[in-house]
Structure formats: C-alpha cells, structure tokens
Amino acid sequence: MPGVIVTNPPRAAAEDVEALAGYGVATVGEAMGRTGLLGPGIRPVQQGVRVAGTAVTVLSWPGDNLMIHAAVEQCGEGDILVVTTTSPSTDGMFGELFATALRRRGVRGLVTGAGIRDTQELREMGFAAWSRAVSAQGTVKATGGSVNVPVALDGQVVHPGDVVVADDDGVVVVPRERARQVAEASEAREKKEAASRAAFLDGQLGLDRYGLRERLRQLGVTYQTYDEDAAGERP
Structure with missing residues (x-):
C-alpha cells in the first residue's frame, strides 16, 4: 500500500x-x-x-x-x-x-x-x-x-x-x-449547567425548571393515585 x-x-x-x-x-x-x-x-x-x-x-x-x-x-x-x-x-x-x-x-x-x-x-x-x-x-x-x-x-x-x-x-x-x-x-453550556445545578441543589425539579409538566400534558401522560391504578381506573 x-x-x-x-x-x-x-x-x-x-x-x-x-x-x-x-x-x-x-x-x-x-x-x-x-x-x-x-x-x-x-x-x-x-x-x-x-x-x-x-x-x-x-x-x-x-x-x-x-x-x-x-x-x-x-x-x-x-x-x-x-x-x-x-x-x-x-x-x-x-x-x-x-x-x-x-x-x-x-x-x-x-x-x-x-x-x-x-x-x-x-x-x-x-x-x-x-x-x-x-x-x-x-x-x-x-x-x-x-x-x-x-x-x-x-x-x-x-x-x-x-x-x-x-x-x-x-x-x-x-x-x-x-x-x-x-x-x-x-x-x-457549562454556565447554563452550573445554574441548573444550583437550582437542583436548592430543591427545584427538572420538571419545573425545563417546563416539562406541559410536555407531559401534551403527550397525554396523567397522574393518579396508587389505589386508582390498582383498581384499573385509567383515563
């Protein structure tokens, strides 16, 4: 070669x-x-x-x-x-x-x-x-x-x-x-992640910091109690 x-x-x-x-x-x-x-x-x-x-x-x-x-x-x-x-x-x-x-x-x-x-x-x-x-x-x-x-x-x-x-x-x-x-x-990006790290240390959830609760709602994901789920009560 x-x-x-x-x-x-x-x-x-x-x-x-x-x-x-x-x-x-x-x-x-x-x-x-x-x-x-x-x-x-x-x-x-x-x-x-x-x-x-x-x-x-x-x-x-x-x-x-x-x-x-x-x-x-x-x-x-x-x-x-x-x-x-x-x-x-x-x-x-x-x-x-x-x-x-x-x-x-x-x-x-x-x-x-x-x-x-x-x-x-x-x-x-x-x-x-x-x-x-x-x-x-x-x-x-x-x-x-x-x-x-x-x-x-x-x-x-x-x-x-x-x-x-x-x-x-x-x-x-x-x-x-x-x-x-x-x-x-x-x-x-490092600065952005540092701000998120500080927020998480302060107790904030990613669901709230990144606006993901609305994403879950748009995807049709719902919340229910354990008893509701055990009883087969699905939306």
Whole structure:
C-alpha cells in the first residue's frame, strides 16, 4: 500500500485547545450539536483522566505498526496520536515503548480504532490511551501507509490538526476551524449547567425548571393515585 507522510500540517491554536481541555467530552459534544463523538466502543484504559490535543493521524495496514513509527517523528508538544487501520483490527499495535517515545516529545495521549497492549505500564507511566481493544497480539512492520492525512474513525473524519478531547466518557473530535467557536459554546453550556445545578441543589425539579409538566400534558401522560391504578381506573 503506497502512502504519504505529510509534514507540518496546520494545527488548532494552542489557546483554543487549552480552552476545550477545560470541558468534558459530553459538554463539548453537546456544544457541537451532538456531533463529533466517537462511538462507545472506544474506551479509556485508565480512569479519571481528561486530555485535549491536536491530532496527528495515522492510516495503517491491520496488524502492522510501521506507520506509527513514522508518525512519532511528526509528533510534538500538545499532540494526540490518532491511529486507524484500513480494515478492522484488534491487534495490539501500540504499547509502552511507543508511549515512552511519544511522551518524550510532549504527546498527550493516543486514540486508536485498533488494539493496544502494556496497559498496566501505560497507567503506571501516566500515558493516556483510548482504544477499541486491548490485546497482547503483536504486529509486523512491513506495509506502507500514511501520516497526517484525513482518516475515518467511528464515522467521524479526523483531519490532522483537529482538536481531540478525551475523558472517561469517550472521545470527541472538534474540527480545527471550529475550535474557538466550540470552546465558546462549551463555556456557555457549562454556565447554563452550573445554574441548573444550583437550582437542583436548592430543591427545584427538572420538571419545573425545563417546563416539562406541559410536555407531559401534551403527550397525554396523567397522574393518579396508587389505589386508582390498582383498581384499573385509567383515563
């Protein structure tokens, strides 16, 4: 498979990445209109970690990690490596040695649609990773691929330089050109949720805060006592 390694692609502004890092994946996904989210099959190997960074993308042959080696050279401070394969694969394409090299270059984490291994070591060294599978199965280094090209992962197109936000809930991808706008929308959503949180702590119900009693009425949902229900007295 011939390929290409693209050097120095444009990246989202560092200040926008840092702004997005302050919000959870769920908040960012909602702020983008429930878009950009990867599927629930891509899960973290650790808990309690949130990262945000700019994507360096890899397109590899299944069971072959040659292009990850090539991608390490293209990674820098604040990046997140995003690895995909040309067809489904669960092989452990990434492990502790790759993480050591990437951490030396300031890379914040890995997201892959394939498999990883050495998960205990990754947790111990504090290198964050999200993957579709965990597998001890090794790989070869025999087939060409591409680095820093648009790739498809769980129905989302990831371009090099896009912002990747990942936490315990999963992964969301923010297009580079929208990073500032999505950060502002995430801030607005966070403020709205803070106001609702305060109201709930004060005893207000979501039924009243969100005007849902009228919605129930419109849908024909009624209230009745337990005795009425037991007696089969339905409207």
